[in-house]
Amino acid sequence: MAEVKKIATRDSYGNALKELGAIHEDLVVFDADLAGATKTGTFKKAFPERHFDCGIAESNMIAVAAGVSTMGLVPFASSFAMFAAGRAFEQVRNSIGYPHLNVKIGATHGGISVGEDGASHQCCEDFALMRSIPGMVVMSPSDDVEAKAMVKAAYEHQGPVYMRFGRAAVPVIHDEATFKFEIGKGEVLRDGTDVAIMANGLMVAEALQAAETLAADGINAMVINLGTIKPLDEELVLKAAQTCGKVVTCEEHSVIGGLGEAVCGLLSEKLPTPVRRIGVNDEFGHSGPAGALLKQFGLCADHIVEVVKDFQ
Structure with a gap:
């Protein structure tokens, strides 16, 4: 490969x-x-x-x-x-x-x-x-x-x-020849019906890797890239939540005020749906190698798999 x-x-x-x-x-x-x-x-x-x-x-x-x-x-x-x-x-x-x-x-x-x-x-x-x-x-x-x-x-x-x-x-997960970007629009990178994993930034690649692992265990995860946090692609978020019934958000940001909170705010008003947020949990980081820190703070595919499995 x-x-x-x-x-x-x-x-x-x-x-x-x-x-x-x-x-x-x-x-x-x-x-x-x-x-x-x-x-x-x-x-x-x-x-x-x-x-x-x-x-x-x-x-x-x-x-x-x-x-x-x-x-x-x-x-x-x-x-x-x-x-x-x-x-x-x-x-x-x-x-x-x-x-x-x-x-x-x-x-x-x-x-x-x-x-x-x-x-x-x-x-x-x-x-x-x-x-x-x-x-x-x-x-x-x-x-x-x-x-x-x-x-x-x-x-x-x-x-x-x-x-x-x-x-x-x-x-690099996109093909430059076919990729189209529009402000305020997300994209479905992988279809699924059991849980919708919504991510942005470096967490998108981790979400895709997690979905592969979950598939091997019989869990069919949808993966959505929400590159625009504001304005949020409300139509896509609502459709995914309706299809899957469960949502996991993933971001290299505090769980306070970021993508997860934007998704929760929308769903709580228009389509109440169980949500788990993966991000930095109300704490400061510290010095260390980037890869090790991401794993420590749960910003990795393995942790996404753990959260989704616990969510089933």
């Missing part, structure tokens, strides 16, 4: 910016002294006159991006998720969200898989923060193909967008 190709979605982000930059002269990129880590350096190398380093001053970077967006340009502002969503929250809310400006935020290094950088950098609260801002689109891609399509869709969307990209390399 051929080895599965793995690419970090932060690399996909940098490559997508470069590709879009060659087509759209109004695209500009701002970074907070992290161009090498966020991979906006890829864009900088190709278009140095349209890349601006704002230094370690994320709040200022967001304010500058907001101003530039009023001049007919389309700014992508980038930093680690902890700083783009956390440190600069007030500027994102008041300078971008409130006036509903056309600013795109590319946040990298989200979640536990930041690894050795530890709890101060392992942002597991960004979905919750960004979801709370009216009119903000919130997304997290599952692989390289979806990430690049997501960046393109963000450029074409009129209004504020928050995208989270990962540090760790993840399997």
Whole structure:
């Protein structure tokens, strides 16, 4: 069997910016002294006159991006998720969200898989923060193909967008030749009738692996990729819940305020359904190898299998 190709979605982000930059002269990129880590350096190398380093001053970077967006340009502002969503929250809310400006935020290094950088950098609260801002689109891609399509869709969307990209390399599960992405739409990656596993980010590949294991034990799991957390694909979530009768959500984020809570909020109002949420359980992370941390915090295929089996 051929080895599965793995690419970090932060690399996909940098490559997508470069590709879009060659087509759209109004695209500009701002970074907070992290161009090498966020991979906006890829864009900088190709278009140095349209890349601006704002230094370690994320709040200022967001304010500058907001101003530039009023001049007919389309700014992508980038930093680690902890700083783009956390440190600069007030500027994102008041300078971008409130006036509903056309600013795109590319946040990298989200979640536990930041690894050795530890709890101060392992942002597991960004979905919750960004979801709370009216009119903000919130997304997290599952692989390289979806990430690049997501960046393109963000450029074409009129209004504020928050995208989270990962540090760790993840399997490429989509075929670029056939994949179609639309903001607010999820996708069924595997049909099933016993339980619907809904995931985003690096948890999508884990959900697919878990479904294979469950199938061997006679449990037919549906796997859904919800790359857009807000607006949620309500029609797809409701249809899957109705078909399977049970839902498991999986995210590299706190169980508070993220995908799981969005799904639970919808189902509790429109189609009460038993749900189990897999995520970070109201605790901070700590320093360690990314793979080991993901297993420790239950963000892995083995834990998904355990939860589903206990749910039957």
